[in-house]
């Protein structure tokens with residue numbers, strides 16, 4: 001009997017920034033590089049397929065890394081995922097570790113990812129494909145719900161969130177860039193600005209709250225000092241008057 005395999009599933013990484021940069025440089029010069037467009041476009045399709053697979057695993061349905069057969073689990077770290085056909089098994093904790101921290105959950109991006117997959121599969125011209133890529137990488141998480149929590153590209157393009165934003169801000173555009181791409185560019189800049197403003201006002205609100213809290217604590221401290229002083233003054237007054245009353249009694253005798 002062959003030995004049981006315990007391979008961890010592997011997940012494709014995000015698209016390297018240099019490929020995207022090249023894509024926009026060429027587009028700005030009016031050069032259509034179909035191979036590069038397909039390379040990036042299909043890379044995104046594969047990445048999205050794995051995002052959906054990781055999400056499914058995270059909600060109770062893992063899959064065999066060899067035949068892709070779905071295997072239900074109960075989230076117990078020791079749960080043994082097993083595919084008899086491929087002679088493979090792995091505990092859920094190990095399986096989960098294989099995709100954690102790899103930007104594979106992409107919450108708030110579902111509609112955009114699905115839209116991309118659906119349209120890219122039937123897109124014919126390179127220009128059509130490029131516009132789909134361009135639209136997808138300029139989305140924001142929870143954009144549909146009115147939130148702008150972070151760029152969707154952080155799950156699709158390699159780099160830290162701030163690096164990805166700077167990178168997208170600096171892509172090449174020119175008079176040969178298509179109007180759709182130029183309009184997405186403008187929308188993107190507006191989203192970045194709005195998101196930054198919201199972040200700044202949230203920070204301001206937090207700082208204001210903290211300042212109010214500090215002020216309240218100081219007021220409380222001051223009040224308790226004043227109370228203590230008043231009590232002390234009251235005691236001193238009482239003992240003075242007691243002393244003088246005792247004197248009067250004494251004097252009267």
Ligand SMILES: [Zn+2]
Nearest residue numbers: 064067083086
């Ligand atoms: Zn299998």
